[in-house]
Amino acid sequence: MAVVRDLRVLVRFRDFRHLLAVRLLSQSADGVYQVALATYVVFSPERQASPAAIASAMAVLLLPYSVIGPFAGVLLDRWPRQRVFVYGNLLRAVLACATALLILFGVPDWLFYASALCVTAVNRFVLAGLSAALPRVVDAERLVIANSLSPTAGTLAATLGGGLAFGVRLVASDSDAAVVLVGAALYLCSALAALRIPRTLLGPDPDEVQSRIGAALASTARGLVAGVRHLAAVERRPAARALGAMTLMRFCYGALLVMVLMLCRYAWSSDEAGGLALLGLAVGFSGAGFFAAAVLTPLAAERMRPSGWIAVCAGAAAVLEPALGLPFEPIPMLIAAFVLGLVSQGAKIATDTVVQSSVDDAYRGRIFSVYDVLFNVAFVGAAGVAALMLPPDGRSVPLVVAVGVLYAAVAATMARFNRP
Numbered sequence: 001m002a003v004v005r006d007l008r009v010l011v012r013f014r015d016f017r018h019l020l021a022v023r024l025l026s027q028s029a030d031g032v033y034q035v036a037l038a039t040y041v042v043f044s045p046e047r048q049a050s051p052a053a054i055a056s057a058m059a060v061l062l063l064p065y066s067v068i069g070p071f072a073g074v075l076l077d078r079w080p081r082q083r084v085f086v087y088g089n090l091l092r093a094v095l096a097c098a099t100a101l102l103i104l105f106g107v108p109d110w111l112f113y114a115s116a117l118c119v120t121a122v123n124r125f126v127l128a129g130l131s132a133a134l135p136r137v138v139d140a141e142r143l144v145i146a147n148s149l150s151p152t153a154g155t156l157a158a159t160l161g162g163g164l165a166f167g168v169r170l171v172a173s174d175s176d177a178a179v180v181l182v183g184a185a186l187y188l189c190s191a192l193a194a195l196r197i198p199r200t201l202l203g204p205d206p207d208e209v210q211s212r213i214g215a216a217l218a219s220t221a222r223g224l225v226a227g228v229r230h231l232a233a234v235e236r237r238p239a240a241r242a243l244g245a246m247t248l249m250r251f252c253y254g255a256l257l258v259m260v261l262m263l264c265r266y267a268w269s270s271d272e273a274g275g276l277a278l279l280g281l282a283v284g285f286s287g288a289g290f291f292a293a294a295v296l297t298p299l300a301a302e303r304m305r306p307s308g309w310i311a312v313c314a315g316a317a318a319v320l321e322p323a324l325g326l327p328f329e330p331i332p333m334l335i336a337a338f339v340l341g342l343v344s345q346g347a348k349i350a351t352d353t354v355v356q357s358s359v360d361d362a363y364r365g366r367i368f369s370v371y372d373v374l375f376n377v378a379f380v381g382a383a384g385v386a387a388l389m390l391p392p393d394g395r396s397v398p399l400v401v402a403v404g405v406l407y408a409a410v411a412a413t414m415a416r417f418n419r420p
Helices: 001-008 014-043 051-076 080-104 110-138 140-171 176-194 212-234 234-267 272-325 330-358 361-389 396-416
Strands: none
Touching: 001 140, 014 051, 014 080, 014 110, 014 140, 014 176, 014 234, 014 272, 051 234, 051 330, 051 361, 080 110, 080 176, 110 140, 140 176, 140 272, 140 330, 212 234, 234 272, 234 330, 234 361, 234 396, 272 330, 272 396, 330 361, 361 396
């Protein structure tokens, strides 16, 4: 298999192995922590979860993250990246322990969300640093392969971390605090793994750092505006269309995720443990879809071009999502989770490729910052729409049909413009 062969080549680089270990441990901890938050908000016996509560939690955790994201690089390019991984993960370990204490003592929601927000804010710096450091640990010839495999491996690690969280919660008598502490331990392991990397290896070089932070922040804001203008040019329309398609598909994925959460909580099981087990299965099936996308997308995109693969992914979702979702039964919905994981990740990989190939190198980082904001805002917007449309048990025919129509619109648009 090409993916396995490429990974074998990359792991021969010692420093790449160490950086990959930091990523895998960090993102597996993210998976544990995010599942702990979700189960605390949705499945705690003392809480009556609603679509509005889920939407509020997503807004609190993701919207500030989106604002911080574009400016994280300014600070990241002023600090040794290896130190960011060490201290950032240590800080997240401490904050996660604090979150566990807040869960145990049943504090007000705003204090709990403030603690969770601090963890996700630090996450922005760590993820951006992992991407920025990658060219320092592999040669130019293998950078494209590393850019493809590292984020995919991180996504799979987050999925496995989510599975671990479900297992710990079932074993530890439904204790969300115990799950959060497991996440804290993984953050600590990631910090220790970063200590194996030489401090100066990952950059940035001191002579390339802009001296005044105010000027750096202002130039970042101006740069984002310039990046959007660059994207609006005629020759960059393929990238703009791909970003628009991915934003809509992310919106669809977010709306369906809220629906599945409500189905697991109220419609498919009479108790929290049963609902949580079903949600764990759904996460596992979706993760399998992510892996399938990593295997299939390079072959498919080569044969039909990346924009054509986006159209195929959206078209498959337009057909299969209503067919599998409208019965509102667990087994068809688990199959749908696999399909949506495959098409969502497949479209994302293809979108990354279109942006990288269509956008000038001088603007690429800014466009990806805009991409990151769109990705998160679409997810939060989807949760808000789902909160308005979903009944308490999660069964909403209009939502499923509307999502299918959006997927079909994306497929038709991308197929229309899929010309050499």
